[in-house]
Amino acid sequence: MVIPAYVFDRLLEISLLLHADMARAFAGTGLTASRTHLLWELHRLGPSTQQALASALKVTPRNVTGLVDALESHGYVERHPHPTDRRAVQVTLTDRGSRTMAAMESDREQAAAELVAGLTEQEVDEFGRILTSVADRLRRLVEAAADETEEKT
Amino acid sequence: MVIPAYVFDRLLEISLLLHADMARAFAGTGLTASRTHLLWELHRLGPSTQQALASALKVTPRNVTGLVDALESHGYVERHPHPTDRRAVQVTLTDRGSRTMAAMESDREQAAAELVAGLTEQEVDEFGRILTSVADRLRRLVEAAADETEEKT
DNA sequence: TATTGTTATACTCTATAACTATA
DNA sequence: TATAGTTATAGAGTATAACAATA
Numbered sequence: 001m002v003i004p005a006y007v008f009d010r011l012l013e014i015s016l017l018l019h020a021d022m023a024r025a026f027a028g029t030g031l032t033a034s035r036t037h038l039l040w041e042l043h044r045l046g047p048s049t050q051q052a053l054a055s056a057l058k059v060t061p062r063n064v065t066g067l068v069d070a071l072e073s074h075g076y077v078e079r080h081p082h083p084t085d086r087r088a089v090q091v092t093l094t095d096r097g098s099r100t101m102a103a104m105e106s107d108r109e110q111a112a113a114e115l116v117a118g119l120t121e122q123e124v125d126e127f128g129r130i131l132t133s134v135a136d137r138l139r140r141l142v143e144a145a146a147d148e149t150e151e152k153t
Numbered sequence: 154m155v156i157p158a159y160v161f162d163r164l165l166e167i168s169l170l171l172h173a174d175m176a177r178a179f180a181g182t183g184l185t186a187s188r189t190h191l192l193w194e195l196h197r198l199g200p201s202t203q204q205a206l207a208s209a210l211k212v213t214p215r216n217v218t219g220l221v222d223a224l225e226s227h228g229y230v231e232r233h234p235h236p237t238d239r240r241a242v243q244v245t246l247t248d249r250g251s252r253t254m255a256a257m258e259s260d261r262e263q264a265a266a267e268l269v270a271g272l273t274e275q276e277v278d279e280f281g282r283i284l285t286s287v288a289d290r291l292r293r294l295v296e297a298a299a300d301e302t303e304e305k306t
Numbered sequence: 307t308a309t310t311g312t313t314a315t316a317c318t319c320t321a322t323a324a325c326t327a328t329a
Numbered sequence: 330t331a332t333a334g335t336t337a338t339a340g341a342g343t344a345t346a347a348c349a350a351t352a
Contacts, residue, residue, distance in 0.1 A: 003277065062320085124156065134269065146177055213343075
């Protein structure tokens, strides 16, 4: 039993469609996929240091500096002194940032509903269950491959 | 009925895992995700002009120039004069390029088998069917959003 | 006139390395 | 000595605009 090729084609198509739609939706807003990902983590975590954001996004601290610079200049986030650690910066959402995330959350829910309109609850559950199983196996495969690469080093 | 949040989390996780694995697998090969995508299309389409590749990849011709430059310098593709149109270039896979794609194809099949090990044929079929349905609806949503944006312009 | 591919220019994301201020 | 964030530098992907050769 193998994942049929058409499933890969659909996944690739979904990825390209989402990319195109983001480019369209972000035009003129000062947002990009990476910047929005940072906003999303900030929304989830609450006020955070740039180190915490770097871990959450799995990118370097230097990279976070650039993303926060861009988001700050467009008014989505603010840098504040950290209350207890004078080395660190605390990044917070501004009102604009909070409103943007709230709007995105409700857009996402609406889109999520439209995508599965016509499917039964059982079908959606089954889909989620298989997706989770595939993600679990993929995680193990990727970790095994990474370990193997490391051993060679 | 709405797609549950954990399904989005799994999809995001899969996307991040694949990205990390590609970065690892491509180290030292001169390949990247974008360059591999071009090789894949070339493998699928056969010898192609850069215009054809730009359409297939949905990027600008200028972008293809850069990708083909990089792939050529690493020996994966070659530029040849087009047999009938002296303006155009025909891009072909080299032996190295063909061998690389063949290896990737078999790797992909093996990984695809491991990801669904433990699932029944019926479950995989069901998964593919729902994925197709979701992709169809997503395509329509994205097109509708794009049309709406265009009307405002 | 239209098309193919290139040069010129610019923006974004990402990484490593060196450095400053602080813990 | 270790950590948080910055400056410096570099590579990769992407885009628009102007241009030369050819159709």
